[in-house]
Amino acid sequence: MNVPATAELPVVVIGAGPAGLAAAAHLLDQGIEPLVLEAGQKSGAAVREWAHVRLFSTWGEVVDPVAEKLLAPTGWTRPDPATYPSGGDWAELYLQPLADLLGHRVRTGARVTGVSRAGRDRIVDADRDRQPFVVHIAHADGREERVFARAVIDASGTWATPSPAGGSGLPALGEKAASDRITYRVPNLKDTAVRARYAGKRTAVIGSGASAFTALAYLAELAKSGDGVGTKGVWILRRGISGSTFGGGEADQLPARGALGLAAKAAVDEGHADAATGFRTEAIERADDGRLVLVGEDGRRLDPVDEVIVLTGFRPDLSFLEELRLGLDERLQAPVELAPLIDPNQHSCGTVYPHGHRELSHPESGVYLVGMKSYGRAPTFLAMTGYEQVRSVTAAIAGDLESADRVELTLPETGVCGGAGLFDDPAAGQAEAGGCCAPAPALVQIAVGTPAATVTEGAPAGGSCGSCQ
Template structure:
């Protein structure tokens, strides 16, 4: 970077927990930050799952630099041992932090592209000396070009949920059935959502904490006065083993362990059936219901609704003119991928990582937060806060601090990739892998020996 470029702001894409933490660290370092948020408010994605309770406590959900910035305002950190909902997180932490950052946070500002000024991805000449140019579309129709000394992409993956198809693509008929399909954990306290699922049969596809949350919620609805007849069919692409329901009582995040046990109880008590080894090929309409068809032609009984919780994936489209080095499977930075790969990563072994693992051939560009994990389902907010601390230190020229990364994460109590997220609604399990999925089979856990899965 040259002296002129160094005077430019660092653009942060996304005003979620990690993006706002990045801005707080930039301010703490005396660097100018500009946060661009596509939604109408800071924490827009978090607000969409405001009804879901996190399984990390307040003590694990705030960033030290952000707390330092908030302290002069009289902000008081909530009880560190309590579990907030997404709505609590947004109202009691994210919004106050955005308010303190003030003009540095712009909402209704969607990033549509990023590149080097005057250089597409092919051009080498003087590339490293050119500032970044960030293209922004505003809600009122205006377009803007912003020059930046560095870009921190903390836009997350919430806007790009994975589809139903077992091959990673939408199942045949999926797009035509979107009126009966949801890719979010339903808020069954909302009257409209409650009416949609009460007394009906719902297929829940997924094996992570999002699916656990949906199953437990539907079971609670079935037990209520207005929920008679509510039933769920839980669809898993692989088999059921002792680790399917997470760490249980061995989980160092107790709320996460309890969530898995609640999902198991929903099946054991008959409020849900579990269908294993089912990879969806098609969704067919039969009268007013939907029938799911597997890759081998197996057809399930008709359902009224489908809730797809098969994970999320990064939107890389607006970074197309920048040079990324991503793992071919996870779409995470190549140096980070081995540390988070759900096919290999075991109990609580997310090693400390920072700027070295997050760097790309495009110097000054960093993907952080959930975006940095690509399709891996093992992210915690604490991880993102440590990432941006390290990245901002590097941008500030403090390499020693950038490389001094320390992070200790709670162990899951199980080996495998599913269920390591802070919030159940964003963790859809990485179901695409697996080497030994059984043939489709209905499993009632209270009476049938679970089918083994890989490594069991």
């Protein structure tokens, strides 16, 4: 194997999403050649799959400053920083122009199937750190390729690996067999065929984050429309109803994120959704009429539903990194130094101390997980977090540790803090709420009792994972 000198090699960036393209821009700004490998047929392929969803971050918060500096001489005009883009806007008006600027440095239809040290599997110690990385690629046309890299930045995200409905983290019994009636994405109800699938139907929404809020709000809008009469949501919650269930509301420093939770609250206040609290899905059975029956770990059986939307989060695909020596937290599958800052078992405030290359480093020097993938299974990632990560990581790769160690980001607070241990505990959630809400895990209609917000076409309706990659 003829291995070129490491200093002459590019830095391979896996994924041409927001964090990956920003990493490439920062590398160029540092005088380092990037090579971006994207499995999809276009840059921002994952973002394009939720093109219909509006972010709860403004344009001013989802454009990387260095990328903007590179784009400015091309005649690119930054959208109004105070407005809220959809996923489609983000992809077409920012990510694609940035990818076009990077040109041949971005290869689409190039799926990374493995990363290792040249001539060294994960067992071998001898001379390991002096070897470049070797990256194996499967192209869409069937070709295989091997490239070498001085460092690897994995910004491939978690979009392709959604978590299942099962409360144990494994697919519920019957979940795969019922796949014709289950989706793991927020449905695009502006699409005629998709709209017909949910109009007038009873749909279970499993999850408690921004994506679940969005789906509930969309179903409520459908129920109030002329062709959606009879549409009903059933919100499946693994914990109880508490003061933080609907997010931070007006206390959220990202107003649109707070409004999203209030829109979900309006859906239940107005009777467009019921809730099954303290319900951990054990099985999904098919009724005689073809509809689905959700069965809980405690033996409860809910009334049949026509469709199920599973929005229980995402998890990283680590399979192509198995020959690298990664230091990952055993719970979150996030870098061990980062995990305590984002662990929902420890806190649920959603406020994360800005972090960089030191928190993102691994025993295998020169490899970094950034963007949404760096959070492993933890929620609440923001695009601005990813941009700060790649700024620090690329500075470290360039040898500028003073810049790499500098903190250049203050994250907006969520207005929510449930304290330790409340992430999935129904009883604790009720205790937090002072006993004011649903007292037992049962199918109930929620009436929290404060004025509800609505989501209109012109208002931010939230993001599939906020403003994340």
